[in-house]
Amino acid sequence: MPQSPYQIESLLRGLQVLSLFNRDTSALSLTEIKDAAKLNKTTAFRIISTLESAGYLERNPETKKYRPGLKVLQLGFTAISSLEFRQVARPYLRQLSQNVDETVSLSVLDGMEVVYVDRVRKQQIVGVVLGIGSRIPAQCGSMGKVMLAHLPPEDLAQRLSQTLTPCTPYSIVDQTAIEAELTRVRQQGYALNDEELEIGLRAVAAPIWDHTNHVVAAINVTGSVRTIPRQRMMEELAPKVRETAVQISQALGYGG
Amino acid sequence: MPQSPYQIESLLRGLQVLSLFNRDTSALSLTEIKDAAKLNKTTAFRIISTLESAGYLERNPETKKYRPGLKVLQLGFTAISSLEFRQVARPYLRQLSQNVDETVSLSVLDGMEVVYVDRVRKQQIVGVVLGIGSRIPAQCGSMGKVMLAHLPPEDLAQRLSQTLTPCTPYSIVDQTAIEAELTRVRQQGYALNDEELEIGLRAVAAPIWDHTNHVVAAINVTGSVRTIPRQRMMEELAPKVRETAVQISQALGYGG
DNA sequence: TGAAAGGTTTCACTAGACGAAACTTTGTTT
């Protein structure tokens, strides 16, 4: 993100503190925040105090640690419901889901995690029941592979440098193998998931491009190995997922 | 929220700008933000610039308006997954869902809206398919009634002063009727929803108390009128929902 | 085409943010 020449440093520090909280770090003490953000303890104290009084942080009186407050929840809900591509994509997801009679999802990439932002379910429960906000490891999911494949090379290299954990014995986590896989994904324009996230589950994903010709999201069709034999996955679903992804991308202003 | 004597005004202004965005206001121009936040246009420009460079706002190049960015999404996801009572409540929701063989939900109150924060679904699709982050009008839902019933009186009066819209012909929106209903809810310790949110749907809700003896959330059991006859709602479900809510409350440190 | 509105940049001023130091509270060790 390009740095603005008109930035307010205090605000930026406050946002930096908010950004410390994530899935792995749900509560922090004043000292932990000071250390993690490399701030003076008085500065950290003031920032936390301000965030708390605005409802963005709340303090657990027992553990004495801070965690995101309801205000952050509200903002998150607002952001989810206002995501442009989510709104634009919705009808296409429904149409594809009806067309292929499987569950269709939309997600974004956050670090090495896929975050689900929308879902149209087949009228049946399938393996992983994932709601909006759910996360899966990027390397294990079809949408994760698609979004990783379209990262700038240096960004991708950085993310692949960490140790990747498999989700099933079929997960591709070896460095060389995953690079080859992502090359394949770029070339064919879609990614497959053949029981790599969960045994018994298959999926096909394709990238969503926006008007700046960047991949901003991915969609996939997912279902049981019983309803999605390998041949169906590659011959019927892959073309349809790609086509739907292109339609969504064009609706978002993608030119080519 | 009590105001801190150690607040950072710039940070507070930035958070104030972020708070302008909600379900009804998903995009705003610089001028609209300046006006809404009562800020100098240069100050507003700097705040927006800072939020944008940090990923909390993004600008739609076509409409030239700002909306919450991915960073806000990430924070929202973090906040949802880190909600303490959600984590504590989860096993109880599962147990109750299995016990009564219906969908069980957990929610919080945000203004006059119920926001779903967790859900354990019966293995079947039921009427409203609501994911986490979904909102319904408080007056139409059993959980809404429960949380409204336990607001401080002046807070409740303020919220009831606005015009309430019905969701079905059975929704209780008349001022006198809803006050009577909330009194009943306080007395019996649970709320019923008899096709007030959606025709064909029934629900029973009870309040979740925390260690400070405040109602922080509510749970409910919901299902079809076919699987939940009125007698079952009152004789089987209400006691079990109340009992589960008490167990969750006690797990959260509620004393009395 | 010109005016108005919205947005961006510059500049001078000072109020607010900073961090060190001191103090208080809480937790740990002996």
Place this chain on the structure above:
DNA sequence: AAACAAAGTTTCGTCTAGTGAAACCTTTCA
């Protein structure tokens, strides 16, 4: 129980970052 360490809170002096007016630029509208 006492001493010590760590964490958190409050105070104070310094100075720079944040403010808002003014000027300028761009876009929109009549």
